[in-house]
Amino acid sequence: MNAPLPHQSPAALAALYAEKALEVMQALRVLPNPKHYAIFYAYVAGQPTDLIKEIDLLASKQQPISDEILDQLYMLHIAAPQNRAVHDVATSARRLLSDMVHTIGAFTGTAHGVSQELAEKIEHIENPMSEEAIRIMSKSIIDSALVMMSSSENVAMQLVGAQTEIATLRENLAKATTESERDFLTGCFNRKAFESRLQLALENAELEDGEVTLLMVDIDHFKNFNDSFGHLIGDNVIKVVAHTLTDSVKGIDTVARYGGEEFAIILPRTPIGGGMIVAEAIRKLISRREFKNRVTGEHYGIITVSIGVAAFRTHHHDTATNLIKRADAALYRSKNAGRNRVTQENLSE
Ligand code: GH3
Ligand code: MG
Ligand code: MG
Numbered sequence: 001m002n003a004p005l006p007h008q009s010p011a012a013l014a015a016l017y018a019e020k021a022l023e024v025m026q027a028l029r030v031l032p033n034p035k036h037y038a039i040f041y042a043y044v045a046g047q048p049t050d051l052i053k054e055i056d057l058l059a060s061k062q063q064p065i066s067d068e069i070l071d072q073l074y075m076l077h078i079a080a081p082q083n084r085a086v087h088d089v090a091t092s093a094r095r096l097l098s099d100m101v102h103t104i105g106a107f108t109g110t111a112h113g114v115s116q117e118l119a120e121k122i123e124h125i126e127n128p129m130s131e132e133a134i135r136i137m138s139k140s141i142i143d144s145a146l147v148m149m150s151s152s153e154n155v156a157m158q159l160v161g162a163q164t165e166i167a168t169l170r171e172n173l174a175k176a177t178t179e180s181e182r183d184f185l186t187g188c189f190n191r192k193a194f195e196s197r198l199q200l201a202l203e204n205a206e207l208e209d210g211e212v213t214l215l216m217v218d219i220d221h222f223k224n225f226n227d228s229f230g231h232l233i234g235d236n237v238i239k240v241v242a243h244t245l246t247d248s249v250k251g252i253d254t255v256a257r258y259g260g261e262e263f264a265i266i267l268p269r270t271p272i273g274g275g276m277i278v279a280e281a282i283r284k285l286i287s288r289r290e291f292k293n294r295v296t297g298e299h300y301g302i303i304t305v306s307i308g309v310a311a312f313r314t315h316h317h318d319t320a321t322n323l324i325k326r327a328d329a330a331l332y333r334s335k336n337a338g339r340n341r342v343t344q345e346n347l348s349e
Contacts, residue, residue: 010167020044029064036070038078038132047174051077053251066207072200077177079130093134093169096162097122097141131173138166183257185235186242194256194264198320201254201268205314212312213275215265216327217245217282220304220339222261229300234261237291237303244289248282264324272311272344279307279342287340304340306331311345 008016021040022032030036042048043055051073058065098119118141181193189197198214205212219225219241226234238261245255245263254266267275283305291300308331312323326345334343 010164014163014167017041017044028059030070031067034132034136035074035078038135039070039073041135042078042131042174047171048077048178057252061208068203069207072203076196076200078132093166093173094122096165096169097134097137099162131170131177134166134170134173138163183242186239186257188242188246188263189254189256191256191258194254194258194266195320197254197256198264198266198323201266202312202318202320202323204268205312209314210269211271211314212323213267213270213272214310214312214323214327215267215275215279215282216258216308216324216331217241217263217265217279217305218307218331218335219261220306220335225300225303233293233300237300240289240291241286241303241305244286245282248285249278264327272309275309275311276342276344279309283307283340283342306334306339307342308332308334309342309344 183190201212258264287304308327310326330343330345334341
């Protein structure tokens with residue numbers, strides 16, 4: 001991946017990305033349809049980092065990337081989730097696109113019919129407007145403007161200004177999309193992102209005959225902890241546990257807050273034995289930590305977690321729901337056996 005070139009103008013940068021996206025698609029033998037184009041445009045533009053990592057990994061295998069995987073990447077990283085922040089940014093983008101069309105209309109009578117047509121197109125774009133839709137729309141507006149008003153420098157200047165604003169909006173949209181996947185307290189992935197990332201990991205495992213191990217991690221007797229020290233201290237403990245989990249796994253792994261004091265960890269390309277080792281390391285690390293208030297010095301004692309570990313059964317009609325159930329059942333057995341322990345799934349479960 002080449003880093004973006006910040007000294008370029010937004011228009012030149014967009015053209016450069018467009019060209020690079022096509023080059024990469026050609027090199028990877030990806031069909032250049034609009035969805036794929038949106039994925040690779042984002043890839044060369046360097047956002048979002050999870051998409052970059054996944055494509056780099058797929059590219060390193062030097063095998064054709066299937067349409068199913070590309071569809072998944074599109075759904076996960078490009079399509080706009082139903083998120084308020086995303087919606088707000090997308091609404092501003094829609095307004096800005098309409099303004100651009102009116103600018104065209106205001107400058108020339110001949111443009112009127114075309115701008116009317118563009119205005120109608122904007123009306124009919126899906127809601128919230130995706131980053132891809134904004135990109136396509138702004139490009140088609142600018143293309144029309146260039147054809148109709150190549151003589152008017154004033155208008156061209158205004159359009160360049162509008163394009164800069166569009167670039168900022170697209171950046172905001174990308175940021176809002178990333179934020180919509182995160183848990184607000186801990187910063188790790190939220191439940192919704194967990195579900196789509198697990199689905200993607202399982203589909204990849206089916207395709208490449210690979211392995212995926214799932215860990216369910218639950219803080220022990222946390223209700224007692226809250227009762228003793230209060231919810232705010234409890235929240236801080238949840239944050240520390242989340243960071244410990246994130247620091248204990250690799251970049252391709254997913255740490256998500258599954259519920260209040262419960263976390264789920266997806267380990268792609270990991271057999272159950274490897275998952276057990278990771279789980280045991282996490283359990284030890286957390287149980288050895290002495291929690292105390294840095295300011296007042298008050299001691300809160302130690303915190304322990306119980307963990308359940310299960311592996312996906314590739315080519316056995318296994319599902320995400322069943323995998324979660326088996327990891328949960330193993331977690332339950334860790335609790336029943338006295339907590340602060342790791343239990344492997346029971347294959348009869
Ligand atoms: P077990 O060992 O069986 O898991 O016991 P537990 O007390 O942890 O389990 P239980 O499910 O009975 O209670 C979970 C508690 O976790 C309830 C609630 O007080 C606490 N909790 C859940 N979410 C949050 C949160 O966001 N912040 C804080 N501070 N506490 C939370
Ligand atoms: Mg608990
Ligand atoms: Mg719980």
